[in-house]
């Protein structure tokens with residue numbers, strides 16, 4: 001497929017295009033290319049030329065106007081997902097416009113579907129209408145019920161290596177080598193995020209600030225971190241971004257130490273991740289940012 005994807009993901013998608021099943025879960029980090037891949041797959045399955053090129057069907061899909069391809073987006077943040085599931089069910093019940101192609105329904109933010117919505121979805125997945133391909137997009141596979149997962153084929157979208165992203169940024173977006181490598185690191189394997197960071201200087205700056213702050217936290221003593229927490233609560237650093245940077249670093253640390261079997265470093269990384277979870281709970285329960293940050297930084 002003509003999309004920058006991890007080679008394992010790309011070859012899995014080739015197999016899907018050749019012999020599509022009725023229900024898929026595309027899972028992987030945000031901006032990794034799940035939606036683009038789903039739409040590309042819809043083109044492949046509906047292309048008059050069999051290639052997913054620039055035919056009329058392909059152009060209609062790209063423009064979001066193909067009658068057999070439906071993208072179900074969340075209605076609002078507080079949505080339970082029932083409306084999304086109903087939109088999916090309605091879409092799959094329609095007669096296909098082009099009986100040679102497939103009806104493709106893509107559900108964005110599968111993570112936000114409640115248990116009730118997922119149970120409702122289950123019936124459709126269990127008895128899929130002929131000629132239909134349903135694709136659920138999720139960041140966390142575990143946000144879906146086991147009963148839903150077990151009835152879908154799972155396509156994992158793996159992070160790309162920093163080298164591949166760096167090469168892409170240099171060749172496709174004409175970035176200088178230094179900036180390309182830096183953005184490739186910040187993007188943590190996601191080419192969509194890398195592209196946004198290359199094009200949006202404000203976004204880049206916000207990621208860079210979070211990165212610098214995370215490094216500073218890593219170098220500081222417990223006492224220094226208490227001071228930092230106060231500074232942070234009043235600074236322009238995006239705290240959410242900082243926390244996701246810290247989470248990413250702790251996960252990396254955990255993976256690295258798990259590979260080497262270094263148990264004391266592993267438990268250190270696990271403690272950090274638990275501290276981050278506690279911080280998220282504090283924030284959700286309206287503890288002030290300053291207090292929550294102080295708690296987090298002392299425990300890291």
Ligand SMILES: [Zn+2]
Nearest residue numbers: 047053055058
């Ligand atoms: Zn085409």
